[in-house]
Amino acid sequence: MKKLDIDRNYMEIIENVPDNLAEYQYYLGLQERKLYFNDEVDLGIINKAVYWIMRWNEEDEKNNIPLDQRQEITLYITSNGGCVISGLALVDAIQQSKTKVTTVGIGVCASMGAILLISGHERKAFRHTTVLFHDGSFAVQSSAKKAKQTVKYYERLDEKIKALVLEKTNVSEELYDEKEDEEWYLFADPQCIDLGVVDSIVE
Known part of the structure; x- marks a missing residue:
């Protein structure tokens, strides 16, 4: 069997063969400021993305790199959605980033995935990407008073x-x-282009 040529720096970091190629792909993407968001929206994947956006901004600030000379951050999104509350943390990180963040939709950007897509400073998508907008859903098991409070919160x-x-x-x-x-x-x-959901199609 042919041995994989795994990056030595990566091996030094984890000291073991990576569990899967997706993990290695994620590592390689970080070298070029590329983040692959290909999962449900939850705190785990959100915290990773927020961390790297903040870190790269701090590096650029520390090195006094002018805004127009900074290496942009690219967030590739394939997601059926997930937790809106968690997702808004990444929306905030993107909007507060002084370093340009480009979002790219691949395959499907549904529900909170669609909201992440539109949050980029520049938004792109592959031609046949499907974008889905819909209202949120939730379930409540509590007292009537607390249920009413929860409903009011989700309305906001x-x-x-x-x-x-x-x-x-x-x-x-x-x-x-x-x-x-x-x-x-x-x-x-053409729908997302016509409605300004994305700025351009990846050719």
């Missing part, structure tokens, strides 16, 4: 998501309200 959360979509796209408030209760599927080309 829905308003935050709406405000973000209206700010980052060309979707009008009227169109958003019309589609809010639907499973709103869009292809990157």
Whole structure:
């Protein structure tokens, strides 16, 4: 069997053969400021992405690199969505990043995955990428009073998501309200281009 040519620096870091090639791919991407977000949205994967965005910003600030000369950060997204609360932490990190963050949709960007896609300073997608917007869902097992408080919180959360979509796209408030209760599927080309969900198609 042919032996894999594993990067020596990587082997020194983990001191073992990586568990899988996806782990090694992630490591290689970091060398070029590329983050691969190909999972459900949860605190684990969100914390990794936030960490690297913050770290690269700190490096650029420390080295006094002008904004227009910084190596951009690229976030490749393939996700069926997940936790909105966790996902908003990454939205904040992207928006606060002085170093340019480009988001790229691949395959599917659904629910919170779609919100992450539109949050980039520049947004791109492969031609046949599917983007899905829909309202959030949750379940409550508690007292009636606490359930009402939870419902109110999620209503405010829905308003935050709406405000973000209206700010980052060309979707009008009227169109958003019309589609809010639907499973709103869009292809990157041409629908996402026309609605300003992405800026360009990856050729």
